[in-house]
Amino acid sequence: MQSLKGVKIVEFAAFAAGPAVGKHLADHGATVVHIESRARLDGFRAHYPPYKDNIHGLNRSGLFSLCNNDKLDITLNLKKTPQATELAKKIVAWSDVVIENFSPGTMARLGLDYQSLEKIKPDLIMLSSSNLGQSGPHAHHAGFGSQLSSLAGFTHLTGYPDGSPQILYGPYIDYIAVAYGAVAILAALDYKRRTGKGNHIDTAQYETGLQYLAPILLDYKVNGRVTGRNANRDPYASPHGAYPCKGDDHWCVISVHSESEWKALCSVMGNPGWTSDPKFSSHKSRKANEDELDQRIGEWTTGFSAQEVMEKLQSAGVRAAIVNTMKDVYTDPQLSQRPQWVELEHPEIGKMHYQRPPFLLTKTPPGPSKRDPLLAESNEHFYKDLLGLSQQEYNQLVEAEVIF
């Protein structure tokens, strides 16, 4: 049996920040219902590549697939008040957990804020995940993770000291909030089991991101230092960088954290003459001559494949790795062994690699076990079998474009 079997979750959510939380819980057996509407599609279906074969289609989005396996997908047009509001409340009453990532204030306008919902479901757990939080002077400002990653300091830390900041691919910070959002729900489920009390959880993606930067925030407060970007350099290791290997645009990384590791690296390189130069004899002197050091090491690594460099150095106790590409992650021997991907057939995409959790529970193994649902695919099953609507009620709601 999977760990979260029996937990019922409803998502009034789109893009990554809400649905990826549901995905992690669905991977462990929770019943997760993704709610969208033809009047307000999940943005990943509507306008966010990649689409299979570069042909846009509502059921052809790779990112929607990645975030929504093992879920049910139903449509509900929340603009059709009051019928839609009543139906939404009925769905909430059926659930244990609501996940929403609308702009703050939206759920209240729909009559679906926590205060309204706890009247019909007193022990409700509801996660509201937003850009900047549910309160404060900027609460209403909506945004995407690709840009919030800049407000939260991450891109200032990426690139060369004298150059432009560089992007972190995609909505980087959203998936930080995803981890924290799932943690918060799991803690609230435990609390509810023990006390019978629900919880409204307010996560600001901004605040979750800053958790990762705590030491440099403290460094500013304590020492007045504003940490900037410094390419691949690290104050505590040298060499520390990416080095070219055999092949077109193939790279490895190497980092040396102690004198014994430095000696081991020199030995693997065959102790070439330059390594005994006083310029490289200590961490301090290597830091002072790091451009030359990087060049020397690069001259050595170009003679080998990245795999060879990694294996030679790792067997000598020196940290090194391949810079995997987006193609390599599907064939990397370690990820394949885990295995990190589950290939499932999708009716419009064909074979799709769904992502397993990065943590494996040894006694209650996770999914994915079902492909992501097509738009509205679960309407009849959910509304009739799980929610208990009669055929007549269902037909009326479809007719009225509430279920739409």
Place this chain on the structure above:
Amino acid sequence: MAAADRKAGLLSPYRVLDLSNELGFLCGKILGDLGADVIKIEPPGGEPARTLGPFYGDQADPEKSLFWFGFNNNKRGITLNLESARGRELFAELVAKADFVIETFTPGYLDSLNLGYAALAKINSRLVLTSITPFGQTGPYSKFKASDIEIMAASGCMSLTGDPDRPPLRVTFPQSYGWTGSYAAMGALIAHYHRELTGEGQQVDVSAQACLLWAFSHAHTFWDLNRQLEKRAGSFMTGRSITGARMRVFWPCQDGYLNFIIYGGEAGRRTNQALVEWMDSKGMAPDFLKQKDWKTFDIAQVDQEEIDRMEAPIGNFFQGVTKAEFFKEVVKRQMLGYPVASVKEIFADPQHQARSFWQTIEHPELQTSIDYPGGFAKFSNGACKIWRRAPLIGEHNQEIYGQELAMSPAEIAELKKQGVI
């Protein structure tokens, strides 16, 4: 802050033993933020990662590491030598009463001490053992060593960051430890949910390499679906248009850089319209931008020529804007976009004050107090915050060994002499 306050946290009944190094620090801290009683167990002399900076007053001292302060608050601290027989006995006593153990040893090390999952489960079958390593417990790389840069490389992250004609890059401040610790906490709590329902504990096998796959979202799905390889593109965003057009993300402004992207979708169209109005209010919007029909603008179909034509006047306009002015206008005009903030500007953001995000934590040993980033979430029925600063080396030996395990001062002194604690 009275440590008794942690009872207001959602996880206050539970105890966590944290044997981790920097790869796992955040996992225990997160459980601590939620009120769990976390005991950091360090080797005698202190955890080696206390040598990671930055440092308080720039003094490289194991009791002054801000890296340690930031990721080990909400923990008590004891020292214990697991490589001594007596140390293992004491650990077994603690495990018998613990709910979680977090560890980051090379796979096989705990087994060699007879403290692997099978042995711990004999002591406490309900235990959730969260084992965090760079590559996971099994497989060809499972015993490989890795620091942040190797994890960022092996996960694929670095292939997406940097200029096309220069080496792949990592983020200057280590990111992989945060990703790994927080996803490990999710895994630990899923196993906890199962344990509370069934009584069955288990081992959670966390791979840092796999955690970081989430850091770049969907870049790999371009390969999976269309055999299209997403690569590092410097300051540009790729993958938003099926024509292959790339959009500028970072724009020089008067005092730094802005993050602005020509997007599609409802919010993108609204943003583009609002920007043109803002530019026009300064007489800087060319006619072709003013005449553009944003309602039919489709980012997924747009080609590079059109993007370049739009970006030229926008770039001119942004050069005259400050970061603070941009931030004010995007909030006022409901536009997408933010300034590229440094830690200094993050502290100045009024949003954090309004939400009481910063928490002032006393450091009596330094005769000072420091503002910390506070709880990661707000709960209507529970607190999530910092209850206590990070422990000094062996700070709670007396509390744990003396009071809880009822050892006499003489016994504790003997253990110290033998190097057990």
